[in-house]
Amino acid sequence: MAFASGPSSLGFDAGASEVPRAFVRYIEDLVKALKSGHTARALNLYENGRREINAEHFSKKLWPTLEQVNAAVAASSGARLDRGFEAVYQTLWLKHVFMTDMITLPEKDTLSNLVRAWTSYSAFIEECVGPSPMAGYTLPPDWVYDVVNEFVYLFQRFHEERAARFHRRAEAAKSGSEAPAGFEADDALDAAAEGVWDPRAVLALLRRAVLTSGINEQLAAARTKGVRAALAEWRAPEVTQLAGTFALVCLVRVEAKLGDHAAAVEAARFLSPQSSGAFLRVTRAQLSLYSYLGFSLAMLGRFHDAARAISSVLLLVHRASPVLEDGARSSRFMKKTAEKMLALLALCDALSPGAPVDELVRAKATDRFGAKLTGIAAGGTEAEAAIADLFTAATPSFVDASWPPVAPAAEGASAGEQVFAVQSRIFLSAAQARAAELAGIRSLLRLYKTIDVPKLARLAGVTEDRARAGLVALKLHSWQAVASSADAADAASRPALTRAIRDSVHFVVGGEDGSMVASSEARVSEDATRELIRRTVALKRQIGAASPAGRA
Amino acid sequence: MAAPAATSSALPAEDAMLEPSALPELEAEVMSSNAASEAVLRAVLKQYAFSPKVVKMEVVHRALVKAMTLLPDETFMQCMYLIPDTRHEDGTVAQLNNLAELLQSGNFAQFWELAAEPELRSTLDSFATFDKSIREYVATALEITYRRCPVDVIASALNLPADAAAAFSPAWTRDGAVVAFPARAETEPRDGSLEAPIAYADVAELVKALSH
Numbered sequence: 001m002a003f004a005s006g007p008s009s010l011g012f013d014a015g016a017s018e019v020p021r022a023f024v025r026y027i028e029d030l031v032k033a034l035k036s037g038h039t040a041r042a043l044n045l046y047e048n049g050r051r052e053i054n055a056e057h058f059s060k061k062l063w064p065t066l067e068q069v070n071a072a073v074a075a076s077s078g079a080r081l082d083r084g085f086e087a088v089y090q091t092l093w094l095k096h097v098f099m100t101d102m103i104t105l106p107e108k109d110t111l112s113n114l115v116r117a118w119t120s121y122s123a124f125i126e127e128c129v130g131p132s133p134m135a136g137y138t139l140p141p142d143w144v145y146d147v148v149n150e151f152v153y154l155f156q157r158f159h160e161e162r163a164a165r166f167h168r169r170a171e172a173a174k175s176g177s178e179a180p181a182g183f184e185a186d187d188a189l190d191a192a193a194e195g196v197w198d199p200r201a202v203l204a205l206l207r208r209a210v211l212t213s214g215i216n217e218q219l220a221a222a223r224t225k226g227v228r229a230a231l232a233e234w235r236a237p238e239v240t241q242l243a244g245t246f247a248l249v250c251l252v253r254v255e256a257k258l259g260d261h262a263a264a265v266e267a268a269r270f271l272s273p274q275s276s277g278a279f280l281r282v283t284r285a286q287l288s289l290y291s292y293l294g295f296s297l298a299m300l301g302r303f304h305d306a307a308r309a310i311s312s313v314l315l316l317v318h319r320a321s322p323v324l325e326d327g328a329r330s331s332r333f334m335k336k337t338a339e340k341m342l343a344l345l346a347l348c349d350a351l352s353p354g355a356p357v358d359e360l361v362r363a364k365a366t367d368r369f370g371a372k373l374t375g376i377a378a379g380g381t382e383a384e385a386a387i388a389d390l391f392t393a394a395t396p397s398f399v400d401a402s403w404p405p406v407a408p409a410a411e412g413a414s415a416g417e418q419v420f421a422v423q424s425r426i427f428l429s430a431a432q433a434r435a436a437e438l439a440g441i442r443s444l445l446r447l448y449k450t451i452d453v454p455k456l457a458r459l460a461g462v463t464e465d466r467a468r469a470g471l472v473a474l475k476l477h478s479w480q481a482v483a484s485s486a487d488a489a490d491a492a493s494r495p496a497l498t499r500a501i502r503d504s505v506h507f508v509v510g511g512e513d514g515s516m517v518a519s520s521e522a523r524v525s526e527d528a529t530r531e532l533i534r535r536t537v538a539l540k541r542q543i544g545a546a547s548p549a550g551r552a
Numbered sequence: 553m554a555a556p557a558a559t560s561s562a563l564p565a566e567d568a569m570l571e572p573s574a575l576p577e578l579e580a581e582v583m584s585s586n587a588a589s590e591a592v593l594r595a596v597l598k599q600y601a602f603s604p605k606v607v608k609m610e611v612v613h614r615a616l617v618k619a620m621t622l623l624p625d626e627t628f629m630q631c632m633y634l635i636p637d638t639r640h641e642d643g644t645v646a647q648l649n650n651l652a653e654l655l656q657s658g659n660f661a662q663f664w665e666l667a668a669e670p671e672l673r674s675t676l677d678s679f680a681t682f683d684k685s686i687r688e689y690v691a692t693a694l695e696i697t698y699r700r701c702p703v704d705v706i707a708s709a710l711n712l713p714a715d716a717a718a719a720f721s722p723a724w725t726r727d728g729a730v731v732a733f734p735a736r737a738e739t740e741p742r743d744g745s746l747e748a749p750i751a752y753a754d755v756a757e758l759v760k761a762l763s764h
Binding site for chain 2 (some may be wrong): 433471477500
């Protein structure tokens with residue numbers, strides 16, 4: 001089928017019939033930088049050079065087609081672009097269409113270019129993990145991350161566009177009217193879209209990149225040998241390492257977006273917040289990974305693990321780039337992601353008291369979401385509303401990759417919104433029940449070191465049976481699956497989870513007649529120890545700065 | 553079960569189970585009397601989520617029944633996340649979800665009451681070991697909460713006559729109207745601090761700062 005190279009009547013110019021000389025130079029410089037391994041130069045051309053060339057020549061215009069560029073480069077230097085750069089160029093062409101806000105495509109061309117994106121982006125990833133990856137080009141980590149990241153965005157966008165198209169046509173058919181402009185039946189386009197961006201193929205491609213790169217083996221090795229040794233012994237080509245690592249990040253993201261949280265958590269089984277930075281190399285990737293991993297852990301009720309992972313990563317990232325400070329010069333994406341993570345952290349911390357959260361991060365979460373936390377502590381409808389608000393603030397967008405799509409349960413709901421409806425209903429039901437236990441029975445256990453069940457029931461305003469059920473529920477919900485440090489020591493193993501009570505209030509029911517509740521509240525020592533370490537480090541720095549050598 | 557045959561033998565197990573050609577074997581496994589496999593349940597429901605036209609509701613129901621027997625694992629919740637919005641309106645799906653909520657909220661007597669309703673009972677009975685698995689879950693829930701528990705509370709929770717309930721586990725000891733449970737970490741007295749591991753990175757930072 002013909003892809004949008006588009007007539008000018010569509011409101012933008014098709015690929016320049018004459019390729020601007022500056023663009024040819026730009027492409028030649030890019031090829032040179034990538035071939036010579038000058039990644040800083042390549043990154044500058046990719047980020048700043050591209051922005052300038054777009055502003056000057058392509059603000060409302062598509063980039064030239066690959067054939068046009070090939071011809072122009074051949075005319076200029078006598079050489080043709082090789083296979084590796086062709087894969088790069090195709091993704092850059094689509095990046096200009098979908099990521100710059102410069103191009104507005106008609107409905108039909110949007111879908112046809114999303115179809116094309118499947119071929120181009122999957123070819124890029126295949127090329128990165130192929131036998132002679134990217135024909136020897138050295139791509140900067142940020143660039144490779146962008147491509148794999150965009151792969152997921154385009155997967156989601158394709159399913160949204162195709163489902164919207166399907167429903168608009170179905171509505172028109174139902175009312176006996178013509179499909180709106182841009183949504184008319186197009187057999188060629190429908191045929192081209194068949195099987196494209198299939199979720200199975202998307203997952204398989206990402207998993208294949210992970211496997212080929214050996215990232216999981218290296219992450220497992222880092223647990224036993226240390227990060228430095230694991231990185232040193234990693235033999236895969238650089239671009240394969242990068243593609244595999246970012247494929248892992250995006251695998252977690254895709255599984256979470258599809259609502260398979262168990263698969264998301266399993267995909268990340270070898271990662272730890274402490275070692276992930278050295279492997280991921282791109283801060284955005286680290287933040288994105290842990291926002292999705294934390295979310296999936298929370299969706300499975302593993303609030304303790306979720307809070308621990310989010311807290312660790314937010315702190316690590318914040319040290320490098322102060323994403324938690326108001327007015328910090330971090331990117332919009334990083335601030336938005338950090339904000340989502342803070343909301344999730346506040347929720348997990350409230351639902352799993354005693355979770356190991358760094359005090360700085362907890363203070364930021366409390367500053368930002370204090371009113372919601374007060375609402376949760378209050379219980380009742382106020383808690384339900386606060387939990388729902390925090391959940392909405394923490395939730396990513398979802399993908400409904402079903403085909404043909406099911407008619408929405410709520411009129412006008414998009415495919416992703418339907419998945420959100422399911423996820424939120426199930427999560428909120430469990431989370432709100434948990435909050436009720438915390439505000440009811442648990443709050444009484446904090447007041448009484450011993451209390452018998454009838455009195456507990458009286459004070460809680462429930463029957464004795466209900467009080468006993470509440471005690472069991474409180475225990476069950478505190479009995480969370482926790483990843484042990486010895487978990488997944490080699491790449492072939494599956495996560496072995498243990499269950500442990502994760503609540504600062506510990507209690508047991510016993511006594512002569514099995515009706516006496518004895519409870520105690522533990523102090524979380526981690527925060528105090530961390531605080532001591534932080535203050536010692538700060539003091540040492542101050543002493544260093546005040547010394548003559550430090551002042552010099 | 554072993555990963556079903558895939559169109560490509562090179563596919564990792566996770567991907568092989570998502571191949572449309574693997575679906576009949578996965579469905580047969582879900583409908584079998586074999587113990588539940590979390591990976592298989594998830595793979596079937598994911599296939600259904602991707603291809604709504606091939607959904608068989610009796611397989612969905614059986615998958616949820618089996619997932620319930622894996623409590624306290626999160627498999628049931630995970631399975632519910634994979635069932636599309638419109639299918640949640642199915643009466644049996646909603647009832648099975650109610651049952652799981654009752655189990656997770658410690659309302660065991662109400663669970664058995666609802667599970668006894670004829671329509672639901674036939675769905676639950678389709679998996680022969682359902683009641684046994686649920687009783688094991690309930691027994692564990694009681695063991696992590698109680699050191700000593702009244703026999704009538706256990707009987708009601710397990711939906712068994714008092715004598716049978718008190719003798720449910722060989723590790724339990726009856727003492728008149730009370731059963732003593734064996735000691736477990738979850739019911740041991742705890743000292744004043746929570747387990748709080750300090751990350752290597754934190755200690756490394758301290759050592760680095762102090763050694764300069």
